[in-house]
Amino acid sequence: MRDTVRDFLRSARQSVSVALVLMLICGFAYPCLLTGLSGVLFPWQANGSLLTVNGQTLGSEHVGQEFVSDCYLWSRPSAYHYNVYTEDENGSRFYLDGSEFAGLASGSENYAPTNPALTERVEQDLADFLEKNPTVKAENIPTDLLTASGSGLDPHISPAAAEVQVPRIAAASGLSEEKVREIIGNNTEGKLLGIFGEETVNVLRVNLELAQEMGVC
């Protein structure tokens, strides 16, 4: 009996100390070591890949942003509006469409393919898009532009989705269509080794270049 108790206590002590030691190694030493190494080797990426123009930080290369003006390239719809908000004098925060800001988040509305709410949203967005882009036909709109990404933070659209917006951007910004296409081309990335992934256009980087070209920032 006494041996059993002693044996149990010994195992308990071993379990607790193994748990604590591993917690410190894996949960503390390891992340601190990685922070140190990446801070030395890749400081820009480790701090969030922030894009700066004339000393002002305007976003992150890898995080999409919502744009509503006609002169900018639009991103895909997002359940959380890319966490872009405005603040009124009372300190209340709103998304750019006027609805209440939900706080920092990521994700999608998680509509099943058969959910009527999905078809309603796409129908509404399609009508809005056609109204603002009168030269575009519905069947020429690539599906990525009117469907929400999984993260709600997708920084990219497909090159076709950028192309259908060129006439609107040119008209609203006063830049030529060739100039707009050139800027889009500068920020288009091909597939990795020509095989992996998809062709992408980085919306934020295009818009920062457009803004500089228009002299906004």
Added chain:
Amino acid sequence: MLQIVLTLILYLLPLIPVGNYVYRIAAGKHTFADPVMDRVDHAIYKLCGVNPERSMDWKRYAGTLVGTNLVMILLGYLILRLQSLLFLNPNGIGSMDPSLSFNTIISFMTNTNLQHYAGETGLSYLSQMLVIIFMMFVSAASGYAACIAFIRGLAGRTSDQVGNFYSDLVRIITRVLLPFSILTGLLLVWQGVPQNFSGNIVVDTVEGARQIIATGPVAALESIKHLGTNGGGFLGANSSTPIENPTILTNLIELWSMMLLPGACVVTFGRMVHDRRTEPGTGSTVPQPVRQSLTARFFGKEGRSIFAAMGILFLIGLAVCFWAESQGNPLLSDLGLSQSMGSMEGKEVRFGTAQSSLFTAVTASFTTGTVNNMHDTLTPLGGMVPLLHMMLNVVFGGKGVGLMNMIMYAILAVFICGLMIGRTPEYLGKKVEGREMKLVALCIIIHPLLILSFTALAVTVPAGLAGITNPGYHGLTQVLYEYASSAANNGSGFEGLADNSFFWNITTGAVMFLGRYLPMVLQLAVAGSLMKKRFVNETTGTLHTDGIGFAVILVFVVYIFAALTFFPVLALGPIAEQLTLWA
């Protein structure tokens, strides 16, 4: 299509050296890391008062595993409840409430990583590190340790000892998980995954608005999340976010790193079983052919047939998922929106349908639970693939556990074949008798029992129904997916489900706990029972379990068993939804 094939081929290349390295660690053989690592390990043993030489029988091993995990659960629970009072909390996150803490801590200890919170608002950086990252290491290592003990039992060097749990746990962490995590962590940072301790970043946009951007020690979590087949994201939307998974290269790194160690487990199994056969004086008298094929040398013959069976199941699932997603959504094409890119709702442009369906099939098969697209928005058949693979729970599976499940099916398969030819079934040179078959049957029945009975419970009580957010057949699939994911210790979800409620937190917590430890103990019991038996000599009537023929039998046994248990509920969920969508 080509990129999927190439991704899988490129996965097989590192599998061989890594599998070999992991096998040498499991078998206690010399590796190049020994001069340094032996000192580290011995320092840890000394600090903890552990004698690594002291071997345990299966009961003690299982008891120590469960006991140590319980201690870790307690420590983690305290940190979650107290996180608002502790340091490293630049975003001022409050403490987690009791039912959510209960769910979270069980979820991470059992390698499930089901998340009923969102990382942005639910956890301080200290909790992300001391609880989440810590649990990601130890839960993966615990699963792997159990698997090594199980294989030692099957390989049967001694009649009752299966090894020392503490030393297995420590060796796996210091020699495999930590060095690999640092390496992949650095690669991820290079590609743009943040790694810092600063609070969220607020920037002014060119349109005069503001944007808030999450940051923190993301890369450290990201690397072990995949290596340990954990799958819980730093942020709510997991690896679909460009913060956790910014480029196609990070996507490939994450894919490969979650596939690497479960595959290596099969290599370990094959090699350790093979060792026993080739070493003299260990019972078996099978003459070895002088020349062996390449695959037999890498995997061991028994490992090869298991790997082939898992591979066949995986490829079938992947093909169905990719095909279904490429078809797009007919309801959207009715609106005039072209579906030539496939179904893009819930998917990222940089991954497209190809990399998204590959990631989906991999995360479900290797029970990681990380997602690079939202599974709730998958087409009905595309979403059925991850659901089915979690129900099977044998297609590679998480670290070690999937292999143990597959061995249960292998024993079932030799038993069924044995009945057909009227002979006592044998597996790995041991007779499979009544006691083992009872344990195997019990072990196999627990998984569907947990999934189906809790799904039935959830759709009969109001608290369960309150979580459903999509109408029609898809609502049932949401519930089914949640419990399948819990029982399989996968952790992905149909994220629309409003699951942070008392009912969902407690029931899924219970399912995760039972789904992890009951089968594990039973599997160790099977090994403990088999290892006591004498080796029998192979005769002409022995069913060979080391060929492609056995792999095919195994695939059929797995599918037949799944069809018998899960077909009715799949017909009510995803299949019915598919039929209405395309009607």
